[in-house]
Amino acid sequence: MVINKVITLNEFILETQKDFPYASGELSGLLGDIAFAAKLINRSVNKAGLIDILGNAGNSNIHGEEVKKLDIYAHEQMTNCLRVSGECAGIASEEADGIVVFDDERSRKAQYVVCFDPLDGSSNIDVNISIGTIFAIYRKINPVGICDELDFLQPGKQLVAAGYVIYGSSTMMVYSTGNGVNGFTLDPSIGEFCLSHPNIQTPPKGSIYSVNESYWNKFSPGVNNFIRYCKDNDKATGRPFNSRYIGTLVSDFHRNLIKGGIFMYPATTSHPNGKLRLMYECNPMAFLVEKAGGMATDGAQRILDIQPTALHQRSPLFIGATDLVRKAMEFVYEEQYAAL
Ligand code: P6P
Numbered sequence: 525m526v527i528n529k530v531i532t533l534n535e536f537i538l539e540t541q542k543d544f545p546y547a548s549g550e551l552s553g554l555l556g557d558i559a560f561a562a563k564l565i566n567r568s569v570n571k572a573g574l575i576d577i578l579g580n581a582g583n584s585n586i587h588g589e590e591v592k593k594l595d596i597y598a599h600e601q602m603t604n605c606l607r608v609s610g611e612c613a614g615i616a617s618e619e620a621d622g623i624v625v626f627d628d629e630r631s632r633k634a635q636y637v638v639c640f641d642p643l644d645g646s647s648n649i650d651v652n653i654s655i656g657t658i659f660a661i662y663r664k665i666n667p668v669g670i671c672d673e674l675d676f677l678q679p680g681k682q683l684v685a686a687g688y689v690i691y692g693s694s695t696m697m698v699y700s701t702g703n704g705v706n707g708f709t710l711d712p713s714i715g716e717f718c719l720s721h722p723n724i725q726t727p728p729k730g731s732i733y734s735v736n737e738s739y740w741n742k743f744s745p746g747v748n749n750f751i752r753y754c755k756d757n758d759k760a761t762g763r764p765f766n767s768r769y770i771g772t773l774v775s776d777f778h779r780n781l782i783k784g785g786i787f788m789y790p791a792t793t794s795h796p797n798g799k800l801r802l803m804y805e806c807n808p809m810a811f812l813v814e815k816a817g818g819m820a821t822d823g824a825q826r827i828l829d830i831q832p833t834a835l836h837q838r839s840p841l842f843i844g845a846t847d848l849v850r851k852a853m854e855f856v857y858e859e860q861y862a863a864l
Contacts, residue, residue, distance in 0.1 A: 656774025
């Protein structure tokens with residue numbers, strides 16, 4: 525008799541904690557707290573049309589972007605769950621101008637900090653298109669009791685764990701602590717995230733390209749040459765590739781992670797550093813894609829090697845199947861060499 529045992533996220537976290545001989549449970553606790561915040565956010569996302577959290581909150585964040593009420597709600601849920609966790613010394617959020625240090629006794633002894641985008645894809649909230657939460661967990665650098673930007677401005681290669689929650693046709697949490705990438709689907713009937721996508725490996729040869737082509741006249745010639753390459757007819761390499769663009773990083777990334785493809789948010793003439801934020805969008809996604817066998821660069825260097833200098837700094841992003849990211853880099857470098 526085959527018993528398909530459902531493995532819940534908490535069971536999986538505790539089971540894989542054994543992979544870390546010195547793990548004392550703090551990171552496990554932190555991941556569980558993030559999952560709890562995700563359930564609270566999911567509950568509101570699922571009925572956003574019914575309660576008064578649609579529409580703009582009438583203010584804007586540090587980036588001058590309109591802040592939707594659900595953005596604020598998600599930021600508050602993540603911040604509060606991490607504050608009471610006792611395993612997090614402080615947070616950096618897309619919706620907070622600076623870091624938020626937790627000054628209670630337990631948090632002052634915590635050894636982790638968390639960077640997050642509480643609700644990625646805000647522009648899609650009111651039209652019922654999937655959105656997400658992205659998180660990145662670093663071990664503190666400062667000694668116990670001290671928490672400042674030094675603890676946050678770490679390159680992505682120092683990440684201890686990273687992941688995202690996608691609020692889509694189903695709600696999923698996908699994360700890695702460095703040993704593989706695993707996906708958990710929320711079963712609303714029991715209120716648990718259950719293992720549904722064990723050991724995710726992204727297809728090495730992609731067939732999807734995701735880019736906002738309305739910026740065609742703002743991209744570099746090398747980027748446009750790569751987009752042309754994706755559109756060309758060539759049976760041997762499966763071209764033309766499929767173009768898919770949702771406008772929510774989490775959703776475009778998740779589709780490409782599973783099906784194989786490349787997502788690009790290159791530099792443009794109006795955004796010379798791209799639009800996406802390094803600390804809580806590019807780094808966590810780059811950490812995940814590398815653990816799933818893919819690749820992520822800013823067009824010149826590995827995303828995870830970039831030394832941050834500012835909490836909300838932006839970075840161009842080319843991420844996904846290794847063969848497509850490498851091919852994109854060839855076109856970008858070719859243009860740079862041609863310009864020499
Ligand atoms: P554009 C959502 O606002 C976001 O930050 C990412 O989730 C998404 O990939 C990107 O911006 C979309 O930007 O300029 O194509 O609308």
